[in-house]
Amino acid sequence: MLYNAYLTLVSGENALTGWWLAFLFAGFLLLSYRIFFDLQVIKPAWLVKISRSKFWRAIVNTADELTILTIITFLSYFIFHRHINILILLIYLKIVEYLWKKTPVYLQAKMPQMFKRKHRATT
Secondary structure, eight states: OHHHHHHHHTTTTTTOOOHHHHHHHHHHHHHHHHHHOOOOOOOHHHHHHHHTTTHHHHHHHHHHHHHHHHHHHHHHHHHHHOOOOOHHHHHHHHHHHHHHHSSHHHHHOOOOOHOOOOOOOOO
């Protein structure tokens, strides 16, 4: 293991390139855009029928993000020869999504009647 780390350092494969960082930025920008603007993938009717329980609903809602993360990982590995761990990224995305849904900005967009001021009608 130590020899493998040494060979990686000697060959220069440990350096992060600007193109790889730009690729990651673009991938996370896409995923963040989906979270912040609450974009959902249209699901087929048979998939909606399966997701009646809370467990299957969570699985179905995570499947589209997992698909995008898998594509990003494959592209990163085959183009830049850098592996990205999908599980860590998925946990990160779910934490960001959870925190975003707790913010007042998200709640205001979802429930505008709660934050509007009530005006009395003057006659």
